[in-house]
Amino acid sequence: MTEQHVYPVREDIAANAWADKEKYLAMYQQSVDDPEGFWAEQAKRIDWFKSPTRIKHTSFDPHDVDIRWFEDGTLNASVNCLDRHLATRGDQTAIIWEGDDPNDAKHLTYREVYERTNQLANALKALGVRKGDVVTLYMPMIPEAAMAMLACARIGAVHSVVFGGFSPDALAQRVIGADSKLVITADESVRGGKQVPLKDNVDAALTRAGAEVCEKVLVVKRTGGDIDWHEGRDVWFHEAVDDQSTECAAEEMNAEDPLFILYTSGSTGAPKGLKHTTGGYLTYASLTHQYVFDYQDGEVYWCTADVGWVTGHSYIVYGPLANGAITLMFEGVPSYPTHGRMGEIVDKHKVNILYTAPTAVRALMAHGDHVMDSSKRDSLRLLGSVGEPINPEAWEWFYRVIGNSRCPIVDTWWQTETGGIMISPLPGAIDLKPGSATRPFFGVQPVLLDSEGQVLEGAVDGNLAIADSWPGQARSIWGDHERFVQTYFSTYKGYYFTGDGCRRDEDGYYWITGRVDDVLNVSGHRMGTAEIESSLVAHETVAEAAVVGFPHDIKGQGIYIYVTLADGVEATEELKKELAQWVRKDIGPIATPDVIQWAPGLPKTRSGKIMRRILRKIAANECDGLGDTSTLADPSVVDELIEHRANR
Ligand code: PRX
Numbered sequence: 001m002t003e004q005h006v007y008p009v010r011e012d013i014a015a016n017a018w019a020d021k022e023k024y025l026a027m028y029q030q031s032v033d034d035p036e037g038f039w040a041e042q043a044k045r046i047d048w049f050k051s052p053t054r055i056k057h058t059s060f061d062p063h064d065v066d067i068r069w070f071e072d073g074t075l076n077a078s079v080n081c082l083d084r085h086l087a088t089r090g091d092q093t094a095i096i097w098e099g100d101d102p103n104d105a106k107h108l109t110y111r112e113v114y115e116r117t118n119q120l121a122n123a124l125k126a127l128g129v130r131k132g133d134v135v136t137l138y139m140p141m142i143p144e145a146a147m148a149m150l151a152c153a154r155i156g157a158v159h160s161v162v163f164g165g166f167s168p169d170a171l172a173q174r175v176i177g178a179d180s181k182l183v184i185t186a187d188e189s190v191r192g193g194k195q196v197p198l199k200d201n202v203d204a205a206l207t208r209a210g211a212e213v214c215e216k217v218l219v220v221k222r223t224g225g226d227i228d229w230h231e232g233r234d235v236w237f238h239e240a241v242d243d244q245s246t247e248c249a250a251e252e253m254n255a256e257d258p259l260f261i262l263y264t265s266g267s268t269g270a271p272k273g274l275k276h277t278t279g280g281y282l283t284y285a286s287l288t289h290q291y292v293f294d295y296q297d298g299e300v301y302w303c304t305a306d307v308g309w310v311t312g313h314s315y316i317v318y319g320p321l322a323n324g325a326i327t328l329m330f331e332g333v334p335s336y337p338t339h340g341r342m343g344e345i346v347d348k349h350k351v352n353i354l355y356t357a358p359t360a361v362r363a364l365m366a367h368g369d370h371v372m373d374s375s376k377r378d379s380l381r382l383l384g385s386v387g388e389p390i391n392p393e394a395w396e397w398f399y400r401v402i403g404n405s406r407c408p409i410v411d412t413w414w415q416t417e418t419g420g421i422m423i424s425p426l427p428g429a430i431d432l433k434p435g436s437a438t439r440p441f442f443g444v445q446p447v448l449l450d451s452e453g454q455v456l457e458g459a460v461d462g463n464l465a466i467a468d469s470w471p472g473q474a475r476s477i478w479g480d481h482e483r484f485v486q487t488y489f490s491t492y493k494g495y496y497f498t499g500d501g502c503r504r505d506e507d508g509y510y511w512i513t514g515r516v517d518d519v520l521n522v523s524g525h526r527m528g529t530a531e532i533e534s535s536l537v538a539h540e541t542v543a544e545a546a547v548v549g550f551p552h553d554i555k556g557q558g559i560y561i562y563v564t565l566a567d568g569v570e571a572t573e574e575l576k577k578e579l580a581q582w583v584r585k586d587i588g589p590i591a592t593p594d595v596i597q598w599a600p601g602l603p604k605t606r607s608g609k610i611m612r613r614i615l616r617k618i619a620a621n622e623c624d625g626l627g628d629t630s631t632l633a634d635p636s637v638v639d640e641l642i643e644h645r646a647n648r
Contacts, residue, residue: 005392007399007432013381013408017294017428024429024439031442032468038443039069039471043283046322047084049074049252052279058469060494065485068256069280069471076250077259077282078121078154081321082114083250090114093326095143096300096349100190100332102341105348108143110324113150115246120144120151120237122244127216127235129182131156131251134261136180136214137307138162138171138198140189141331144220144237145307146317148184153259153278156251160261160273163308164189164196166588168204170271174263176210177273178478184237186220187227192336199227255279261478262310264416265528266487267499267518273478274416281419282322284472288420288441289319292410293382294427299352300379302328302345304360309525310416311386314472315355319420334360339367343375343402354402355384355412358394359523362554365397372401382427383409387524388556389512395434413437413512415498416526417488419472422446423510436509443470448504453492463516464502465495518612520549522557525590529612532559532593535586539579541569546602546610550595550619558594560619562602562641571598595619597646601637603629614638618645 014020019027031038036055043052052073059066085092090111098105108116129135135157139145145161152159160178162171175183185202188195199219206214217230220237253259259281261273289295301320305311307329320327328349334342342364346354364371383403390398390411399409409432412424422444423437430438440446447455448462456462473496477484491497501513515521518529529547536545544564552558563579565571576596584592603611617626623642629635 005434007408007434009428009431010408013294014428016296017426018291019426019429021429024426027442028440032445035443035468039283042287043070043073043279045286046075046279046283047080049076052255056469060469060489060496062485062489062493065481065489067469067473067475069469070255070283073255073279074252075255075279075282076154076253077278077318078117078150079250080282080286081150081318082110082117085110085324086114089324092324094321095146096326096328097143098328098330098332098345098349100193100336102337102344113143113147116241117147117150117154118246118248119241119244120147121154121248123218123240124151124157124182125155125248126244127182127218127240129155129157132158133182134158134160134178134180136160136162136171136175136178136183138164138183138185138202139220139307140164140186140198140222141306141329142186142220142222143329144186146321146329149260149307149313149317150321154248154250156253156257158258158260160263161308161313162263163306163588164198165308165590167586168201169208170587171201172205172208172211173270174273175205175214176208177263177270178261179213181214182216182218183214184218184220186222188223188225190223190331192333195223195225197225203228203230253278256475260313262313262416264310265519265526265531267528268530269528271528271531272480272483272487274474275476275478276419277475280471280473282318284420284470285314285319286322288472289315289325290323291426292412292421292424292441293353293355293384295320295323295325295353297324298326299381300326300328300349301353301355302330302349302351303355304330304334304342304357305355305386310419314420335363338374339364339371340374343372343377346377346380347375350379352379353382353384354380355386357387357524358385358390359388359555361385361390361394361398361402362556364402365394366554369401377402377404380404380407383407385409385411386414388521389514390435392434399434408432411435411437413510417474418470419474422466422470423512433509436505436511438509440510446502446510447495448502449492449495459504459506461501461503461513463492464498464500464510464512465492466498467495469496520547520557520559522549522552522559522590523555527559527591531587532561532583532591535583535591536561536563536579538586539582541565541575542579543567544602546599546612546615548612548616548619550616552594559591560595560597561593562597562599562615564599564602595646597641597644599637599641601634601640603638603641604633605631606633608633615641618642621645
């Protein structure tokens with residue numbers, strides 16, 4: 001089995017790494033034996049206005065979930081990402097921007113990012129944004145996105161970044177949910193040579209009932225494409241920013257003041273806005289970035305995520321910039337103009353550390369080894385993976401072809417809720433096993449539990465929970481603390497429940513097996529089945545819908561939909577296409593269904609609960625192992641579904 005294949009730590013990496021084996025073990029032990037002492041020490045990596053003396057005050061008790069770190073400390077995140085580097089590295093590149101068009105690139109120094117961010121912060125103030133206000137960002141992958149996040153942080157506004165691939169409805173839902181007065185966007189974004197009408201989408205979103213809370217739209221001119229203009233509401237970014245002073249005093253924030261909200265999908269209900277605060281989050285993002293990527297001064301670091309996801313927050317913007325790193329930001333897609341683009345960018349900018357997603361690796365792998373022939377990738381030292389389990393075959397290909405059999409891979413397991421990396425190798429300290437996220441980061445205590453809540457010891461499969469708080473953890477769901485408690489702290493009393501299944505092997509390595517709830521992971525994008533179902537039932541032809549994931553070679557999981565039509569509606573191929581378009585338009589292209597099957601009936605228990613276990617098996621074409629169907633109200637619907645399962 002590939003699982004037996006172990007890649008020992010490379011000696012040359014261990015010799016210069018921030019942590020070798022001994023150091024990792026010693027630091028880990030201290031972090032769990034004496035969290036207060038450990039994190040008091042780590043917090044010194046941050047520039048505080050007032051250093052914290054109260055380090056940890058955390059409770060996972062479902063009656064009183066209360067998570068506070070460094071609670072009497074004050075700081076400003078933008079000062080930590082910018083100001084403090086000016087003296088030592090003001091002229092060093094902070095952000096390398098690579099455009100969608102391979103001829104478009106620029107370098108911005110720490111001083112340039114500092115000055116522009118300050119100007120923008122002043123512009124936001126002039127537009128009436130105050131400490132505590134929520135600003136929504138719906139932006140392309142351009143430096144202005146990072147600067148907008150930092151400008152919000154500078155004046156104490158809370159940013160809520162919405163992925164630029166989301167639909168107007170999804171955007172409206174998030175603007176309304178966060179009561180956001182201002183949206184920052186661009187006329188258009190450019191991806192794979194195509195324009196995406198961001199501003200048009202904002203216009204559409206703001207016509208939705210409730211979205212009038214948003215009073216101003218700040219628009220970056222990215223392409224100069226045609227847009228509608230709403231006098232009095234819309235403001236050009238350059239007009240608002242260019243004449244502002246390049247100095248803006250940073251707001252003194254409490255460690256527990258919110259830094260950002262980020263919406264993510266759960267198994268039920270509408271997406272939830274996770275609330276991350278300032279001191280603990282920044283300490284954790286910066287510490288993990290340094291140790292997991294073994295970041296060394298002057299290295300070029302590239303995380304291919306979008307700033308719309310948590311990976312972009314922690315590992316394009318906050319972690320790297322807090323560490324004075326050179327962070328590369330890529331506007332486009334890895335397959336444009338050719339499938340060799342990723343390697344070409346590595347060569348062009350001499351990237352040392354490449355952090356990407358299994359779905360991107362598998363997409364390249366499908367084209368064969370020659371897909372990387374247009375680049376050498378000699379500069380690479382370390383590779384990283386995030387977003388979903390990486391299958392050992394993809395891991396080996398990543399290692400051999402992209403990394404020239406030379407670069408360790410850090411497979412990093414974490415979540416929007418965790419703020420930063422939780423389980424991952426440290427390249428100088430932990431031997432690698434392809435497909436395993438290996439061992440916990442400092443301060444992280446993973447626990448495996450059975451469905452009754454019994455803690456499982458040794459080599460075993462179970463549900464992954466975390467026993468104690470770590471500083472990067474989300475503090476609440478914006479405006480709904482009760483839902484936060486219910487979602488994460490009520491399944492297993494006294495633990496944070498991740499929603500993931502996991503196996504621990506005889507060496508104490510962790511192998512994430514995927515979600516155990518109704519959350520899908522499609523190309524590393526997290527989606528709730530309930531969201532897609534509610535979109536479908538809003539279509540007049542649909543009586544009922546059930547959505548499950550199925551194994552997909554490139555995406556990891558694909559979206560399989562069972563639809564029961566309303567009486568008298570004809571089941572046609574045209575209608576399937578229409579429904580697929582409907583979901584795509586309603587949520588965004590990432591939610592486009594892969595398969596739709598007509599289901600005259602859905603398998604339900606006598607109490608009316610849909611048995612998704614059965615639907616998942618049918619979608620995966622594992623019809624022999626359906627298990628017990630005797631509790632079904634009408635077992636014959638299963639035969640009907642198997643007989644007509646969609647051909648793939
Ligand atoms: O199922 C796990 C999977 O992605 C989920 C979290 O998704 P999201 O909040 O969107 O954050 C993604 C980026 C941090 C997890 O519950 N996941 C993430 N990383 C891995 C992973 N599964 C296996 N291995 C990973 N390295």
